[in-house]
Amino acid sequence: MWAFVIRRLIYNIPVFLAIVLMVMSLLRVRDPVPGMMGKQATAAAIESKRHELGLDRPFVEQYCTLVQQMVTLDFSQEMWTQPGMTVGEQLRKSVPISLLLTLPALVLTSVISLVIGMLSAFYRGQWLDKLLVFLAVLGMSVSFLVYIIFGQYFGSYQLGRLLGRPVFSIHGYEPGWQNWCYYMLLPVLISVLVSMGYNTRFYRAVMVEETGRDYITTAKSKGASSSKIMFVHMLRNAMIPIITRIMITLPLLVTGSILLERFFGIPGMGDALLSAISNNDFPVIEVFSSIFAGLFICSILLTDVLYAVFDPRVRLQ
Amino acid sequence: MFGRILKSREAKKLLRDKLAILAMLVIAGYLMVALALMCHALSLADCSQVVGPSNVPGLFLQEAPERRYEIARTSMLGRVRRALQRSDPAAALAEIQLGRVRVTDKSLAELQAMVASAAALQEQLQAVESLDDDPDALPLLESFERQVAALAAPLVGRDWWWQHAALLLGTDAQGRSICFRAVYSIKVAVQIGVVTALVSVLLGAVLGSMAGYFGGWIDHLVVWLVTTFSSIPNLVLLVIIAYAFTASDSDAKDTLLPVYLAFCATFWIGTCRVVRGETMKLKQLEYVQAAQTAGFGSLRILFRHVLPNTSHLMLINFSLLLIGAIKSEVILSFLGLGVKSQPSWGIMIRDAGNNGDVMTGFFWQIGTATALMFVLVLAFNILSDALQDAFDPKHL
Amino acid sequence: MIMFRLPTLGICVSGLVLLLGCAPPSRDHGEKTLHLPIVSSGPNSLDPVMGSSQYDSKACSYVYQTLLQYHYLRRPLELKPLLLAAMPQVLGEGTIYRFRLRDDVYFHDDPCFPEGRGRRLVTEDVFYSFKRMADDRNQPKGWWLLKDTVVGLDAYREQQNNAETFDYDAPVEGFRRINDQEFEIHLKQPLYRFMYTLAMFQTSVVPREAVEFYQKKFARHPVGTGPFLLQDWESGSRMTFVRNPQYWPEYYPADPGLREDGTEPYPGYLEDRRLGFYQDADRRLPLVDRVELGMYVNYQPMWLKFRNRELDYTTVPAENYAEAYIKRTRKLRQDYVQQGIRSVPVPLLDLMYYGFNLEDPDFGGYDQQRKCLRQAISCAIDWEERNEVFYNGLNLIYDGPIPPSLDGHPEGHVLPAAYRGPDLGRARRLLARAGYPAGKGLPKLVYYTGRGGRHPEMAEMTKRHVARIGVQLDVRLVDFSTLMDAVRNKRAPFFGFAWGSDYPDAENNLQLFYGPYKSPGSNNFNYDRAEYNRLYERIRVMSPSPQRTELYERMRDMVVEDVPFIGSMGRTRNYLIHDRLQNCKPVEIFHNWTKYLNVDKRQDD
Amino acid sequence: MNSSPPLLDVQNLSVGFHTDRGDVTAIEDVSFQVRGGEILGIVGESGCGKSVTSRSIMRLLPERNSFIGPESKILFGGTNLAQAAERTMRTIRGNRIAMIFQEPMTALNPVFTIGWQLDEALKYHTTLKKQARRQHAMEMLRTVEIPHPEQRYREYPHQLSGGMRQRVVIALALCCGPELLIADEPTTALDVTIQAQILRLMDDLRKKHETAVVLITHDLGVIAQVCDRVIVMYAGQIVETADVQTLFANPQHPYTKALLESIPQPGPAHHQTRLPTIEGLVPSLFELPSGCRFHDRCSYRDPQCVAQQPQLSEETNLRKVRCFFPLS
Secondary structure (H helix, E strand, C coil): CHHHHHHHHHHHHHHHHHHHHHHHHHHCCCCCHHHHCCCCCCHHHHHHHHHHHCCCCCHHHHHHHHHHHHHCCCCCCECCCCCCCEHHHHHHHHHHHHHHHHHHHHHHHHHHHHHHHHHHHHCCCCHHHHHHHHHHHHHHCCCHHHHHHHHHHHHHHHHHHHHCCCCCCCCCCCCCHHHHHHHHHHHHHHHHHHHHHHHHHHHHHHHHHHHCCHHHHHHHHCCCCHHHHHHHHHHHHHHHHHHHHHHHHHHHHHHHHHHHHHHHCCCCHHHHHHHHHHCCCHHHHHHHHHHHHHHHHHHHHHHHHHHHHHCCCCCCC | CHHHHHHCHHHHHHHHCHHHHHHHHHHHHHHHHHHHHHCCCCCHHHHHCECCCCCCCCCCCCCCHHHHHHHHHHHHHHHHHHHHCCCCHHHHHHHCEECCEEECCCCHHHHHHHHHHHHHHHHHHHHCCCCCCCCCHHHHHHHHHHHHHHCECCCCHHHHHHHHHHHCCCECCCCEEHHHHHHHHHHHHHHHHHHHHHHHHHHHHHHHHHHHHHCHHHHHHHHHHHHHHHHCCHHHHHHHHHHHHHCCHHHCCCCCHHHHHHHHHHHHHHHHHHHHHHHHHHHCCHHHHHHHHCCCCHHHHHHHHHHHHHHHHHHHHHHHHHHHHHHHHHHHHHCCCCCCCCCCHHHHHHHHHHCCCCCCCCCHHHHHHHHHHHHHHHHHHHHHHHHHHHHCCCCC | CHHHHHHHHHHHHHHHHHHHHCCCCCCCCCCCEEEEEECCCCCCCCCHHHCCCHHHHHHHHHHCCCCEEECCCCCCCCEEECCECCCCEEEHHHCEEEEEECCCCECCCCCCCHHHCCCECCHHHHHHHHHHCCCHHHCCCCHHHHCCCECCHHHHHHHHHHCCCCCCCCCCCCEEECCCCEEEEEECCCCCCHHHHCCCHHHCCCCHHHHHHHHHHHHHCCCCCCCEEEEEEECCCEEEEEECCCCCCCECCCCCCCCCCCCCCCCCHHHHHHCCCCCCCCCECCCCCEEEEEECCCHHHHHHHHHCCCCCEEECCHHHHHHHEECCCCEECHHHHHCCCEEEEEECCEEEEEEECCCCCCCCCCCHHHHHHHHHHHHHCCHHHHHHHHHCCCCEECCCCCCCCCCCCCHHHCCCCCCCCCCHHHHHHHHHHCCCHHHCCCCCEEEEEECCCCHHHHHHHHHHHHHCCCCCEEEEEECHHHHHHHHHCCCCCEEEEEEECCCCCCHHHHHHHCHHHECCCCECCCCCCHHHHHHHHHHHCCCCCHHHHHHHHHHHHHHHHHCCEEEEEECEEEEEECCCEECCCCCCCCCHHHHHCEECHHHCC | CCCCCCCEEEEEEEEEEEECCEEEEEEEEEEEEECCCCEEEEECCCCCCHHHHHHHHHCCCCCCCEEECCCCEEEECCEECCCCCHHHHHHHECCCEEEECCCHHHHCCCCCCHHHHHHHHHHHHCCCCHHHHHHHHHHHHHHCCCCCHHHHHCCCHHHCCHHHHHHHHHHHHHCCCCCEEEEECCCCCCCHHHHHHHHHHHHHHHHHHCCEEEEEECCHHHHHHHCCEEEEEECCEEEEEEEHHHHHHCCCCHHHHHHHHCCCCCCHHHHCCCCCCCCCCCCCHHHCCCCCCCHHHCCCCCHHHHHCCCCCCCCCCCCEECCCCCCC
16 A cells, blocks of 8 residues: 555656646746835835845746745745744644634534435435425525625624624634634534535435445345445445545635635635735745645545545555 | 437436426526627616615615615715806706716706705704604605605606616615626626636546547646646635736736636636546447547547537536636635626625625625526526436436 | 434534534633724734834834824824933924933843843934834835935945945944933934924834844844733734733823813813823823734624624724714714714825826826826816715815815815816816817726725726716726836826825825835826925925915915826724723824723623 | 145235336236245246335335335235335344345445355344354355355455355345245356356255245246246236246246247257247336237237236136136
């Protein structure tokens, strides 16, 4: 297996290099320096700034430097818009916060929509199934933005007024486990709600696919109960599409949280990235997207490894 | 190709699904509207024209007295009054136009008198503590409204219809017609959706089928591209591309190009993957191998035999990508990177969010945009479901 | 069915538990805590020389202090000493300023000092802080404040920036040390605005030890003399400040009492008394233990939090005006009043305008034809509608570049000679005189404006306004950096901007049209008239007087006639204040007033 | 033959399906009995309702789109399986009635080991301890003649050959010692050599355990090899039933006769002539012909056959035929 992992990692090196290249060249389309310098800057000051930021060096050289930094996991570059703060510090601050938002969202989404998907598959063709599918399609057809705007208004503001005490934070974030519920639960729920439609339908389809298989009949003829069949036989068999799904949802969750973090004032990765983009903070954009990409590559790799764990037929080579 | 599709078993299956038919009708309706808009049935100017006071509720609903006062004050009275103070009042009066409503055709002196008496009423109203809580002030308010209304020339014929259509769903904070803007957004949405979905599907299908058919280094290259592009989270890539191409000065003009670019760059991946898989399956089939042994050129086989047989996948992906494009447009526009100087649903939702419409309980703008988008996306969702069902051999 | 009961039940129960378990964390721990908002993503740096925006100013004012400050309660604004023992003595016909520092001011305790104990403030610190503004390596945004002001400083800057290292020990001719507490600054000319400069946060005093100890990190490790210490900073979302336990003895302004003749010592004194602004008179500052400064990019959350009593005050976004106020009477709604919310309108020294690039081949220039063209466009712009639609009609529209309450502001806000719109008839005539009847033959006017906030909507309105006389506007919505870039490179023929006065003197606005300050300087219009430049050089060195006001008016009228800009609109910012917050008299020109604020713990739920 | 009460007594079994195009009846009025130790063969072309019959005995048809007629009875040891609660069915399935499926490749769950799958059945129906269950399962594997059971026990289905897998399926079916074994085309998917082995194995096991077997197949050769009694089904109905020798010697229904004729016979005599086939196709359940369901393919057709439906004759208990003009 290790040989497989290493081979895959080597295979992904050009992918990673290309991503860094792509992000970098996209960022070099325009010059960020004059905007950063404020109203009174002189041309000479702009030039010296450009020199200080290393933007006047040849592109290849900049590229090599960045790749070298990424490979050595050296995040000590200074942020452009937050003097005195390195990209690494920003990462250390925002990554755990993002994870606190996205991981519970991922777990909740997967569990809930899997259960609903199974329920729907089990009652396939009956009113419950039709209702659930209909709701899922309805849910999918509303913009994410609308969920957030209304979620914040009704979920935190109106609900708080209704109960006479704040239930969910409207905006802001405070570290600490005891505060998680107050600050994170609502964004997590919104995120769950948004991705529920897609996931439910997907899991339903997966489960429906499995219900038609012969081994189900075998299991039934052995005297297995429906729940045993559902949760032991079918679930285990459906694991591959489910894992794939969850892994594919991972980066989606990161991006989904951009808007959530922005709206709810949660200083996570998405928020940091968005501010970096609007402030031309290139080091942050470059490092963050490279890290996203790296994570994605790893998650794909992990998917393959998990396949082998869950399906004895899959052999890593 | 389409004729064959129509006669196929799948098409028949699809046509049996009443919901799918309904969805197709809805989509066709939207497309017709978009087409009509491209033929300038409703111009951009109509959408940016002030047709009434700001935040007027739709369906001609009556508001609370305070709001009624505000609507009456800002609609005609203020404009006429200011016009009368200008260097050339007659000319200034002639300029006033609220949608199709113009100032009534009276002499300057008469108008002055009318404004004066309305102003007197306004002063009386001004003295009332709260119009909402004071029922005695209502008659006063009503006569004020009447006087203000008298400043406008009555509408007849087409103008009447036009003005009522404009006010059907109320106005936004600038007093522009929500109805017109939302309808105009259909064009933008359809344009973005169709262009990006079409380009992405074609790009994805061509690359995918080539990769699947030829294998070898082409396959490696395409797979590598796919991995590369899918390794950056969708929205991040979207934002970076839109950002890079939006504000570079030469492209800063009003163009959807950055949006197209950003969407196409991220959307082709899914189609490519699916088509590649399907092509690899098709390649093993007898008829393709027969064509190969018959000595047909590779490209000919690819484009005549393989690609058309992935058309169902392309169709399904097309409708899925269309949904994706429409929904992503909203998010990009919200972030200020999407559509610029045209109305779009994203812009409307953004405006509603920025303007605090939601907080003040004025849901007409966000509601209209969401509803129109919802119906279109729902229709596409149902259609793509139906398509998937129809092309699923296991389905009864 | 049974099979699903367990998981579903589990989810329901855990959901309920979570929901009930949700409680806002209590952070106050019996301390007096302020919860204040900033309507932006906040400052990027807490190094005062790097700052320029009012948000930088707000944040820096907690930690750093300037030599002078404004009197908190008195209006019109009045300067008074902060780090100084007394107001500076002005000698030598206004060119020599003599200062004496307080001898009880200590820097924050910080590891950068020996044994971590804050050192006493001395003369060298002031000179060092001023010299930092000359050091290009610090990317100072406030150099223009000292440029061409102090004897020898410009030459020092030139010399040191070109040298290998910037030598802070090298002497500057204009900085004369007398002893640890006393010094003089010699100016090239008797610049009246120098006093205001000393109250601007860019000139805050920083200790050299901290800068050298933290180097680049200094931007995030502020060490100053201010009433608060930075405890925690989540970029873009929150800053927490705590009381500086070693804060030097500064006291809340004393109650002056009525004058002997029974009149107010300053306008609004009785109102201030009524509002209880003097109940903490003479108390040691600061009055609270903690300040939580939240940053809000979107209005909705800030507004909702204020409504939930989670913020002590908020500014009222124009969009929410109608929710809080009855627009008709401009009074706060009854339910707000009953909740003890107080409304304070704060007029800003504000100039919102459209600017032309006078070096543009089509729209620039000073000949009659071009002037008519710009005048025509000016007459087409409907400020009233913009005010009504975007600002609930609360803003003040005035002619000329001088904001209200300053010398040179026109009476009744109106200048008969101004080309104030909407006056379409006049606009069309002017356009015809410019040689473009109904806009025929006129190239598209390219308009640069910001992309954020409601700028896109405003741009659409502008487009509509000028379209009425046949001028085609080509709107370019760009981000701020591109906007700055386009203006500075003279690429933007027409652009939308706002200028907030740095200090309450019209000189600050008039310098915007001074020829030598052309792009990339502050003169974005590239307006360059010999006559105007001569007048500006004269008023620079004048102190307030009727003669100066007369010159202001002459300059103003020149600008109005040439139309390098179309203006103006001054904003009013409405503050809503919960009654638990005491001593709050909001003001926008200076920002160090958090130290005066107090909270009523009894009302603190 | 035997006067003891039958183990399984199916009376008037009708099963239908709900489909998009309305309800259809898949089998109609099927009655038969199985006694202990007996092998009953059910034969017919594909789509004639053999599998539906077997699955409705086990109640394995999907409940949401199938239904059993109200007058149907499936009596098994005194219980009417047609009406039994799902709970009751679970105690019977795998325990007292077991089933062997056609596709050994897919009938086993691919993600669990052979051992796990055997163990699962034992877990449901016995109170044996873990170690004992393992012993028993190993025993079963040995019984179905799987070499190296220790190793196979730990392996996954995909590591086994088709024949091996079918043996595992049989072991699975037999491991709880069922009274009735339903084998639905157990050998169709296998090579001829393996087929013979499997059939021999089943026959041995039946003798050893006294198990009754219902063997469903379309292969008359298989029937001839192992069955005691045969039911011939056509389009959802029983058309003929007899003991195996009688049927092969003297088919009475034209369909049975046609079926028998279509078996290739070894020997040089037949080399020249073409093998007879039955004209036409099995009718679709949606478009059943009027009268006798076989009439449009029958070479002995009579107007009566078109007009009227023949009933199953009540000749003796052991021999019945559904034809107006039975052959003799």
